[in-house]
Amino acid sequence: MKIPEALAPFRxxxxxxxxxxxxxxxxxxxxxxxxxxxxxxxxxxxxxxxxIAMFLGQVSHLFITPLAGVMIDRFNRRTILLAVQFGALxxxxxxxxxxxxxxxxxLLLFALCFFRGLVGAVEIPTRQSLIAKxxxxxxxxxxxxxxxxxxxxxxRIFAPALAGEIYALAGAAACFAVDAVLMVPTIFLLAAMRxxxxxxxxxCNCGALCSLLEGVRYMFSVPVLRxxxxxIALLSTFGFSxxxxxxxxxxxxxxxxxxxxxxxxxxxxxxxxxxxxxIAFLKxxxxxxxxxxxxxxxxxxxxxxxxCVPHLALFFVMLFTAGFGSVLVGASSNTLxxxxxxxxxxxxxxxxxxxxFTGTFPFGTLLLGYFNEIVGLKPCLGVSATVCLSLATFFFxxxxxxxxx
Numbered sequence: 001m002k003i004p005e006a007l008a009p010f011r012x013x014x015x016x017x018x019x020x021x022x023x024x025x026x027x028x029x030x031x032x033x034x035x036x037x038x039x040x041x042x043x044x045x046x047x048x049x050x051x052i053a054m055f056l057g058q059v060s061h062l063f064i065t066p067l068a069g070v071m072i073d074r075f076n077r078r079t080i081l082l083a084v085q086f087g088a089l090x091x092x093x094x095x096x097x098x099x100x101x102x103x104x105x106x107l108l109l110f111a112l113c114f115f116r117g118l119v120g121a122v123e124i125p126t127r128q129s130l131i132a133k134x135x136x137x138x139x140x141x142x143x144x145x146x147x148x149x150x151x152x153x154x155x156r157i158f159a160p161a162l163a164g165e166i167y168a169l170a171g172a173a174a175c176f177a178v179d180a181v182l183m184v185p186t187i188f189l190l191a192a193m194r195x196x197x198x199x200x201x202x203x204c205n206c207g208a209l210c211s212l213l214e215g216v217r218y219m220f221s222v223p224v225l226r227x228x229x230x231x232i233a234l235l236s237t238f239g240f241s242x243x244x245x246x247x248x249x250x251x252x253x254x255x256x257x258x259x260x261x262x263x264x265x266x267x268x269x270x271x272x273x274x275x276x277x278x279i280a281f282l283k284x285x286x287x288x289x290x291x292x293x294x295x296x297x298x299x300x301x302x303x304x305x306x307x308c309v310p311h312l313a314l315f316f317v318m319l320f321t322a323g324f325g326s327v328l329v330g331a332s333s334n335t336l337x338x339x340x341x342x343x344x345x346x347x348x349x350x351x352x353x354x355x356x357f358t359g360t361f362p363f364g365t366l367l368l369g370y371f372n373e374i375v376g377l378k379p380c381l382g383v384s385a386t387v388c389l390s391l392a393t394f395f396f397x398x399x400x401x402x403x404x405x
Contacts, residue, residue, distance in 0.1 A: 007143075007147070008137075008140045008143055009134075009135050009140045009143050009144040009147055010147075011136065011140075012134060012135045012136045012137075012140075014133070014134045014135075014193045014194065014195050015134040015135050015144060017189045017190070017192055017193050018130075018134050018189070018190070018193060019147070019148075019151065020185075020189050021185065021186040021187075021188075021189030021190050022127075022148070022151060022186070023151055023155065024182040024183070024185050024186045024189075025085070025088070025182065025183065025186040026151060026152060026155040026156075026159070027155045027158075027159045027182055028092065028159075028178060028179030028180070028181075028182035028183060029088075029159075029179065030155050030156055030159035030160055030163065030265075031159050031160070031162065031163040031166070031175045031178055031179055032092065032095065032116075032163075032175060032176055032179045033057075033160075034159070034160040034163035034164065034167075034175070034261070034262055034265060035163055035167055035172040035175035035176065036053060036057070036095075036109070036113060036172075037050060037053070037054075037246075037247055037261070038164075038167060038172075038247060038261055039099075039109070039172045040053040040106065040109065041247035041248070041251065043104065043106055043109075044106060046373070048369050048370050048373055049106065049369075050244055050247055050248075050365075050369055051244045051365045051366040051367075051368065051369025051370060052110065052366060052369075053109070053110060053113050054243075054244055054361075054362055054365040054366070054369075055362035055363065055365055055366040056110050056113045056114040056117065056362070057113040057114070057116055057117045057120075057362065058117050058120070058358055058359065058361055058362040059114075059117065059359070059362045059363075060114065060117045060118045060120075060121040061117065061120065061121045061124070061354065061355055061358040061359035061361075061362075062355055062359030062360065062362075062363075063121075063359075064118060064121035064122065065121045065122075065124070065125055065351045065352075065354050065355040065358070065359055066212055066348075066351050066352060066355055067212065068121060068122045068125050068126065068347075068351055069125055069212070069215060069347045069348035069349070069350065069351025069352065070211045070212050070215075070347070070348060070351075071122075071347075072125060072126055072129050072346075072347030072348075072350075072351065073211070073215075073344075073345070073346070073347035073348055074211075077126055077129060077130050077133075077347075078130075078190075078193070078195070080122065080126050081123065081126045081127060081130065081190060082187065082190055082191060084119050084122045084123040084126065085123070085183065085186055085187045085190060086187065087118075087119040087122075087123075088116075088119050088120075088123065088183055089180060089183040089184070089187070091112065091115050091116045091119055092176055092177075092179040092180035092183060093180050094112050094115070095109075095112050095116075095172075095176040095179075096173055096176040096177045096180060098112060099171065099172045099173035099176060100173050117362075120358070121354075121358075121359075124354050124358060125347065125350050125351040125353075125354040128334070128338075128350045128353075128354065129346050129347045129350045129351075130195075131144055131145060131148065131338070132338070132346075133195045134193075134195065141335075141338060141339065142279075142335050142338075142339070143280055145279075145331065145334055145335045145338060146276055146277070146279040146280025146281075146331060146335070147276075147280050149272075149275075149276035149279065149280070149327055149330070149331040149334070150273055150276040150277055150280055152272075152276070153269050153270075153272035153273035153275075153276050153323070153327055154269070154273050155269075156265065156266075156268070156269030156272060156273070156323075157266050157269040157270050157273060158266065160261075160262040160263075160265035160266050160269070161259075161262045161263055161265075161266040162262075163175045163262055164259040164260075164261060164262025164263070165259060165262070166178070167262075168259055211348070212348065214345075214348075215345050215348025215349060215351075215352065216348075216352065218342065218345045218348075218349065219345075219348075219349050219352055222340060223401045224336055224337075224340050224401055224402060225337060225340055225341070225349065227394075227395075227398060227401060228292075228333045228336050228337055228353075229333075229337065229352055229353050229356045230356070231292075231333075231391050231394065231395070232329070232330070232333045232353070232356050232357050233356035233357075233360045234360075234387055234391060235296065235299070235329060235387070235388065235391060236356065236357050236358070236360045236361045236364065237360040237361065237363055237364040237367075237387075238364055238383065238384045238387035238388070239296075239299050239300070239303070239326070239384055239387060239388045239391075240326060240361055240364065241361060241364030241365045241367070241368045241384070242303055242306065242322070242368065242381060242384060243265075243268070243365070244365035244368055244369045245368065245369070245372060245377070245381075246261060246264045246265065247261055248372070249264065249315070250264060253309060254312050254315070263316075264316075264319055267316050267319045267320050267323070268319045268320070268322060268323035269323060270320055270323065271319070271320035271321055271322065271323030271324035271325075271326075271327075272323035272324065272326060272327040273327075274324055275295070275323075275324045275325070275326075275327035275328040275331065276327050276331055278328070279291065279327075279328070279331045279332065279335070288332040288335055288336050288402070289332075289336075289395065289399055289402040291328045291329070291331075291332040292328075292329055292332050292333065292392075292395045293392050293395045293396050293399075294325075294328060294392075295324075295325040295326070295327075295328030295329035295330075295332065295392075296325070296329055296388045296389065296391040296392035296395065297325070297388070297389065297392045298321055298322070298324060298325030298328065299322055299325035299326055299329065299388045300384075300385045300386070300387075300388030300389035300392065301321075301385070301389075302318045302319075302321045302322035302325060303318075303322065303381050303384050303385040303388065304381070304382070304385040305318045306318045306319075306322070306381055307377060307378045307380075307381035307382055307385065308378070309377070325388075330357070333353075333357075334353070336402075337349065337350070337353050338350075368380050368384070
């Protein structure tokens with residue numbers, strides 16, 4: 001059976017194995033994230049505490065991920081990726097044990113969130129830096145990134161809803177246990193992959209800090225990389241952090257349950273997967289700068305409407321469009337970065353991109369969760385919408401930097 005051109009990355013054996021394992025991993029991860037979000041809010045009834053949980057779960061991305069980039073460029077990436085999968089399994093088992101044996105001490109839950117974030121701070125840039133190794137033809141890289149984003153958001157559709165149902169029936173421990181079980185096939189599939197994961201010879205023989213600074217200088221010397229990575233940091237801080245408020249929307253504003261919260265995440269993921277499929281199937285790199293502009297406009301407009309606390313049906317529509325716009329920007333940014341990196345700096349630049357994308361997000365959730373309780377919902381989401389619209393304007397005015405790409 002001939003694999004269609006739109007799915008060309010699946011012609012590569014390593015990519016098929018990676019994609020299958022990543023599907024298991026993402027399903028469990030989304031279930032755990034959903035369960036943690038509702039569990040913290042249920043225990044504390046505070047969006048500030050929910051923001052702290054998200055902050056602790058990703059703050060290490062800001063500090064550890066850049067150092068992970070140096071490690072990725074110096075050591076065998078396959079070994080690193082397998083090691084962090086075992087770390088993810090250990091954290092999932094720890095969360096399960098916590099909920100079964102205790103389940104009430106929020107500080108202990110926060111500690112486990114932090115360790116979960118440490119694993120992700122190394123796993124995400126390692127995985128992203130290997131995507132080019134998983135495919136047999138470099139020309140398929142944009143499609144591979146688009147398909148990865150599709151998988152990420154497809155699991156984002158059904159896994160939170162599934163977690164909401166399981167949470168309601170058996171509690172958070174069941175969600176954490178499913179995550180642990182799904183890590184087993186993930187590890188076996190990654191172990192079955194065969195590819196050259198040796199690092200490229202370094203451009204200099206300096207220490208880790210010097211190597212990191214060299215990567216930073218390189219990133220800032222390339223206009224496309226500089227613009228995309230700096231803008232995604234702002235968008236992640238102010239544009240994506242609205243998700244910390246969803247438990248409050250589900251519980252206080254729309255008088256819902258864990259199932260409603262799961263459906264909110266599912267609708268957001270549905271919009272995201274449509275955007276990911278759009279990028280994967282269009283296969284036109286020249287459209288990526290347009291997607292950056294349009295995506296930021298959509299996210300900004302959606303958040304402005306959400307701030308007005310519309311009827312639940314319109315609220316779900318805006319969640320859909322916010323998810324669509326977020327991935328339109330995120331996947332386009334990722335592809336532009338991947339296509340414009342010198343291979344000697346791939347690990348470090350991908351890590352800087354990951355830091356900008358995921359490392360700034362916890363600060364946004366912490367700020368939004370706290371200021372929502374101080375100044376109210378509309379001013380917080382109003383600032384977020386303004387930042388997104390400003391980024392759209394910036395890329396429209398600076399669109400010339402992409403013309404040579």
